[in-house]
Structure formats: structure tokens, C-alpha cells
Amino acid sequence: MAKTLMKGNEALAEAAIRAGCKAFFGYPITPQNEIPAYMSYHLPLRGGVYLQAESEVSAINMVYGAAGTGTRVMTSSSSPGISLKQEGISYIAAGELPCVIVNVVRCGPGLGGIHPGQGDYFQAVKGGGHGDYRLIVLAPGSVQEMADLTTLAFDLADKWRNPVMILSDGILGQMMEPVEFASNQDISEVEKPWATTGAVGRKPNVINTLDIIPESLEKRNYELIAKYEEIKGEEIRWQEVGTEDAELILVAYGTSARVARSAMELARKEGLKVGIFRPISLFPFPETQLGALASPERQFLVVEMSAGQMLEDVRLAVEGRCPIHFTNRLGGMVPTPEEVLVKIKGILEGRGN
Amino acid sequence: MKTVFQKPEALTDVTMHYCPGCTHGVIHRLVAEAIDSLGIREQTIGVASVGCSVFAYDYFNCDMQQAAHGRAPAVATGIKRVLPDKMVFTYQGDGDLASIGMAEIVHAAARGENISVIFVNNAIYGMTSGQMAPTTLIGQKTATSPRGRSVSETGYPIKMCELLATLEGPSYLARVSSHDPRHINQAGRAIKKAFEMQQQGKGFAMVEVLSTCSVNWGMTPVDSMTWLAENMIPYYPLGVYKDITAEEGK
Numbered sequence: 331m332a333k334t335l336m337k338g339n340e341a342l343a344e345a346a347i348r349a350g351c352k353a354f355f356g357y358p359i360t361p362q363n364e365i366p367a368y369m370s371y372h373l374p375l376r377g378g379v380y381l382q383a384e385s386e387v388s389a390i391n392m393v394y395g396a397a398g399t400g401t402r403v404m405t406s407s408s409s410p411g412i413s414l415k416q417e418g419i420s421y422i423a424a425g426e427l428p429c430v431i432v433n434v435v436r437c438g439p440g441l442g443g444i445h446p447g448q449g450d451y452f453q454a455v456k457g458g459g460h461g462d463y464r465l466i467v468l469a470p471g472s473v474q475e476m477a478d479l480t481t482l483a484f485d486l487a488d489k490w491r492n493p494v495m496i497l498s499d500g501i502l503g504q505m506m507e508p509v510e511f512a513s514n515q516d517i518s519e520v521e522k523p524w525a526t527t528g529a530v531g532r533k534p535n536v537i538n539t540l541d542i543i544p545e546s547l548e549k550r551n552y553e554l555i556a557k558y559e560e561i562k563g564e565e566i567r568w569q570e571v572g573t574e575d576a577e578l579i580l581v582a583y584g585t586s587a588r589v590a591r592s593a594m595e596l597a598r599k600e601g602l603k604v605g606i607f608r609p610i611s612l613f614p615f616p617e618t619q620l621g622a623l624a625s626p627e628r629q630f631l632v633v634e635m636s637a638g639q640m641l642e643d644v645r646l647a648v649e650g651r652c653p654i655h656f657t658n659r660l661g662g663m664v665p666t667p668e669e670v671l672v673k674i675k676g677i678l679e680g681r682g683n
Numbered sequence: 684m685k686t687v688f689q690k691p692e693a694l695t696d697v698t699m700h701y702c703p704g705c706t707h708g709v710i711h712r713l714v715a716e717a718i719d720s721l722g723i724r725e726q727t728i729g730v731a732s733v734g735c736s737v738f739a740y741d742y743f744n745c746d747m748q749q750a751a752h753g754r755a756p757a758v759a760t761g762i763k764r765v766l767p768d769k770m771v772f773t774y775q776g777d778g779d780l781a782s783i784g785m786a787e788i789v790h791a792a793a794r795g796e797n798i799s800v801i802f803v804n805n806a807i808y809g810m811t812s813g814q815m816a817p818t819t820l821i822g823q824k825t826a827t828s829p830r831g832r833s834v835s836e837t838g839y840p841i842k843m844c845e846l847l848a849t850l851e852g853p854s855y856l857a858r859v860s861s862h863d864p865r866h867i868n869q870a871g872r873a874i875k876k877a878f879e880m881q882q883q884g885k886g887f888a889m890v891e892v893l894s895t896c897s898v899n900w901g902m903t904p905v906d907s908m909t910w911l912a913e914n915m916i917p918y919y920p921l922g923v924y925k926d927i928t929a930e931e932g933k
Binding site: 383 | 724730740745747748749754765
């Protein structure tokens, strides 16, 4: 199939429909509005249901209901809206309901701004809502990946009976790039004998997250944790370029990784041995893979559009085995490759002094 | 031998946790009888809410989802939209529906969402031990209105049937009571009607059932029934607030 020039948000929406998404519940917020707009037009024409909820709170609870029937379902929002969804996300994780949640991240805190940010990393990968749970978090770095990771997200959600979050940002959502969709999308249909579809000839199914018996709930907690450990074993995804001989490895995801990659290429042109490590799955974080690159002759530079959130996971992975530097922009400002290059040179030159 | 009384198939054998004198058990039974009489148990998905009826998923013998506090109409919407041929009901208390879940219930009603809502109004938060509810009567003493609910501090009790009757979406809105056998029979008929409206695709139907909470009201079960009749019904008049089939019949 030929490549199509599309906005990231629209490519994501199209990929979701091709992946068998049959229901979408949303609420307007910038910069994710192209997703519900696309869904509202296309989904009903292709056998699905679109509904604009009265709030993000309602939208995520509609997702809970639809996911409980075993239907492939998605919602999207942007940072302040994702905060509102956290209660529902905790319930969905506890109920082990497969669904896809898209966060086209803007800058915060509070109402913040409508420009891109990465300040929702903690919220996405550490839980966000109450209780011990994890989302599978995928971070696209291009319009093509907005599509590809959405396809993957639906499969992972079903495979693990777990909510999957696409952690995008305002640039990836709004930018246009050529994108290619698989011509015959193979949907991995999974049996969902647990779904509430009407108890015809079987005992009733119950979707429930309440358990007031501590012994029983603790067992449930350990089962969930065991699942997250299995996910860590099987679902780590990352990309690395130029790390073999690198003296300095840039660590970045999403839009920051695009900037870092350009900075790396500028540095390489000047003969500097710089590589890049881009986590694609933020949970599970490629901790072992990143840690394996840590050695005394190397340094790391984390590039983020947050105050230093993924930075903490990089530190945990590296465990003090080499210096870790940090550069960022905030408030909707995006670092430029030139700014990052200045930082790279400072680190590499400083080392020689 | 002729069977004159039996447990509805739509109820499980699980022993209910409700306090002595509570009418939740009666109302559960009415819902189950409605489901049985329409023969829809295997097509029904119920949504339990947060409050005393939180364990309803253990008591109804059909597929169930347990929703977050106030969100049952949103959860029911999610189910009904992807399974439009199934029967979907919510079972919610007054704190759940008329306080934290006000947005969800109003918008489900405004959309004419084709679901049946059983709204149990006992004018108090029962599960959390007797706090003031949006439906607590003026002057009523609760754990958080110890000197009696005062209008100057907390305003007025909310009349949900009257409020939702201002919307175009609902097909059927009725307020019934559970304080004596005659009213219980009336309540049963209203609940069945709410399911029939859904079955016929008429859209949103809600039955508000006035109920008691002896333990948190601090009364005997018998006194509670009397208190309901003498205090709640004057403020929350019984009756049908909307019925589009009656209007169609005109």
C-alpha cells in the first residue's frame, strides 16, 4: 500500500480502526482533537461506535463498560484530561480490562499550555491513579510509529488483559509525515471468556475491583505484580543507534528523541562519538538494556521536555556506573538539536579537562 | 403441588449483607422478578454502584460489572453502546446517583441512553455510616448534619425524578416506595416497566424507590417505615413523572 501523508493523530486513529477498535469514547481537549474528529466520522461507517462523553471521567468509565464486554475500545485525551481519567484507569487496571488510552501530552502543571510536553511520564509509567498497578506504556517517535504502536497496543492489551497507554505529545500528534498501513491487518483475536456479554448457558461473569478481605486482596495484588513482571520479561522495546563506539549516549523518547537524533548526527559530523538510546516501551522500561551500556568510559545525556522524570529511571538503570547529565526545555518549548549539541560538546570537552 | 412463592432465578443463593429492616433486599427481589418475568436473565448485564448496594454483583444471577462511585450510567452506556441488543441496568443509591454521579445520570438521561436505572433513595449515605446525602431531608439528623440539615448551610434535597423530567431524553420516570406491601407491588410494576421501555428501545428509564435505613436513621425497622411514609413521601411525591407510552396513547 502506498504511503499517505497524514497527521500523527489521524494516523493513530486510522490504525486503531484497522486494529479492530469498535468503540471510542472521548471528550474535547487540545492537542488531541483530530483523534475524536477522525473517529466520529470513520468509526460509525466501519462498524464501530463513537460517543462524545460529558467529561473525561465519563469517557474512561464508558471505556470500562465497553472493555468489560470484550470489545476493542479506545479513548484519547491530553494531560489535564488524562489526570481526570486516572480514577477510571486504576479501576480498568484492577479489573484487568484490555483497552487503549492515548495521551497526546501537553505542558503542565494545571491547565498548563497546549504546546507539547513530556511532564506526564511519571503519571504514565508509575501508576497515576491510586493503588499498585501498571500500564503498558508505548512512546511513538514518528507518525509511522503513532500507527504501528497503536496496532501493537490493541494486541498487547488483549494479550495481557491490561490497559495500554500511547504516550505521544503535541508535536507527534500535530505533525504530518508519510505513513503506511498494513494492507491486510491481521487482528489477533483473543478469546475473552471473562467478558460480560450475557450469561447464556454459563455462570454469570462479573467485572469487579472490590475485595474487602485483606488476605484475598493481597493475593490479587501479588497476581497483578506477577503479571507486570512477566510483561517486563517479554515486552521491552527500544532502539539504539551509534551506541557501539559511543563515548556519550543520548537517552530520549518521543519528540525529544527526534531532537536528540538530529543532535547526534550533528555531533557525528564533527567527529564526536555520540550515540542514542530511545526507549519505545516506557513501561516496561528497557532497564537492563540501558544498564548494559553503562561503563566507566561512557557518559549519558538524558534529553527531556520535563523537569527530569525519565531521568530517574535512567539513574536506576545505570546504578551510578557512569555519569548522567541532563538537559531539558519546559513550558511547551522544544529543545533544538543545536542546543543539545552545545551540551554534548560541553560534556565531552569537560571530560578532557 | 402448586408453587406460590419461590426465589427468582435472577437472584443468587448468596446471603445478603444488608442490615435488618433495610429494603435493599426487597428491591433486589423486585428487579430479579422483573428480569424473570421478561425472560431476559441471560441477556442482561447489570451495573453495581458504590454504596450499600456495592455487592449487588454477588446477588444478581446475571452478568455484572461493578462501577466506580457515581459512574454506573457511564459504564452502562459503554456496555449498551457496544451490545445494543442486551439489557443493561444500573442499581444506584442516592449518594452515588444524586451527588457524585450527577453528571453521569443527567447526561445518560439527556442522551436518552437506552438503559434502565434503579435509583434507591434512603436520604442518607448508608455504607459509610450515615452521612448527609443530597436527598437528606431538611432538619434530618445525620453523622454530618448532627444538628439537622440546615438550608442555610447545605441547601435543599434534590428531587431527581422532577429534575430529569425536564429533559427530552427519558422515556419513563417514576417514584415509588418500599414501605408497605401495596407500595412494594406498585414498585415492582414500575421496575418491570423500566425494563420493558428498554426492551422496546424507548430510551432512558428510571425508577426512584424510596427506601429506609433503620440503622443510620437510628430507628426500629417498623418506625423507619412510618418515618418514610410521613416524612419522605410528602417531600418526594410518588407517581409517574414521565411516560412517553402514556403520551403516545393520548
